[in-house]
Amino acid sequence: MTSYTPEGMVDAIRQSPPIDLSIPYDAAWVKGKTILITGGASGFGAGFVRHWAKNGAVVIVGDINTEKGDVLVREVKQQTGNNNVHFVHCDVTDWQSQVNLFKEAASLSPHGGIDTVVANAGIAGNDPTQQPTGLDAAEPPRPAFKILDVNLAGVMYTTHLAYYWLVKNPGSERCSMDSKPGERVRDRHLLLLGSIASLAPIAIQPQYNAAKHAVLGLFRSLRATSHYQGIRINLLCPYFIDTPIVTAPARIVLAGGAMGKVEDVVDAATRFVADSRILGRALVVGPKVTVKQLDTGEWSLVSKGTPGGTETALWEPCADDWEEVDAFDRNIIKILNSVQAARGWIGWAADLVKAVGHGLGYRR
Numbered sequence: 001m002t003s004y005t006p007e008g009m010v011d012a013i014r015q016s017p018p019i020d021l022s023i024p025y026d027a028a029w030v031k032g033k034t035i036l037i038t039g040g041a042s043g044f045g046a047g048f049v050r051h052w053a054k055n056g057a058v059v060i061v062g063d064i065n066t067e068k069g070d071v072l073v074r075e076v077k078q079q080t081g082n083n084n085v086h087f088v089h090c091d092v093t094d095w096q097s098q099v100n101l102f103k104e105a106a107s108l109s110p111h112g113g114i115d116t117v118v119a120n121a122g123i124a125g126n127d128p129t130q131q132p133t134g135l136d137a138a139e140p141p142r143p144a145f146k147i148l149d150v151n152l153a154g155v156m157y158t159t160h161l162a163y164y165w166l167v168k169n170p171g172s173e174r175c176s177m178d179s180k181p182g183e184r185v186r187d188r189h190l191l192l193l194g195s196i197a198s199l200a201p202i203a204i205q206p207q208y209n210a211a212k213h214a215v216l217g218l219f220r221s222l223r224a225t226s227h228y229q230g231i232r233i234n235l236l237c238p239y240f241i242d243t244p245i246v247t248a249p250a251r252i253v254l255a256g257g258a259m260g261k262v263e264d265v266v267d268a269a270t271r272f273v274a275d276s277r278i279l280g281r282a283l284v285v286g287p288k289v290t291v292k293q294l295d296t297g298e299w300s301l302v303s304k305g306t307p308g309g310t311e312t313a314l315w316e317p318c319a320d321d322w323e324e325v326d327a328f329d330r331n332i333i334k335i336l337n338s339v340q341a342a343r344g345w346i347g348w349a350a351d352l353v354k355a356v357g358h359g360l361g362y363r364r
Contacts, residue, residue, distance in 0.1 A: 039121025
């Protein structure tokens, strides 16, 4: 029987090796690609638009803020001379609105297809989950879950539509870590925007935290099977980045620390979009620091210029998680696989018969 251990799945998912950030990429590799970005009218989404348009990409911006979107597109066209930059109004929480965005993007694409989809739209704000109002009422009022709607439901809609349109991209080839990004223009790529909140708890932001944890789960699930559709999927997890989405209370909490820079988020995203050899990888973007790796494998903060030190704002959080998972995960998976092995083919056959009976309505 096949043992579905993390180790046994490494070859099956066809994931590229951990990212070597010392290997350069060329932003010009995005030239000719048609890129759809949700929530691209402001923040680092707008940074993506400016940088990719400058390097010759066709960019379609979907955003709920029509005024900002129109202004951005006009500015980018004027600054870059690239007229293949377009704005389409889109409410990511509305299914039909996203359907219309994707249809419009394909019609605006010079080749009639979409090469990369960036699920960037997201919001933050006051979360009512831990701050219920009307405590003197007979029952609590219905909470507003707008943060969850945008950051999770909107991303699920985007992902569903991406998997429909990417495989229809004319002239595209199945993803491959052996591809030549300088020559490969037609692509099938989905870039998800997670957060440091995908990996760690963020106090007083349970909706945002839950949504970004879910995006991480979506990424880890899809990257195990996406190669069957020839789609490569990657994940970006920014720390607190100096953009309008970081609220005043959050800035007070972060006082004395450091926030990441938009240009580093743009750099990480461009590496993913431009380099078609990267499959199933994630990058955390934090403040730029100088670190040195210890003999234990851990990183230590050091002064700039320290021998052996490396300056970076990028970290790979899921570098070897299919091979080296958390101790608890490894132990529980080994136990479950031991149970499977002990039951053998007889146990498998018995369960199969039960499953068929369950499907036919014979239940105990």
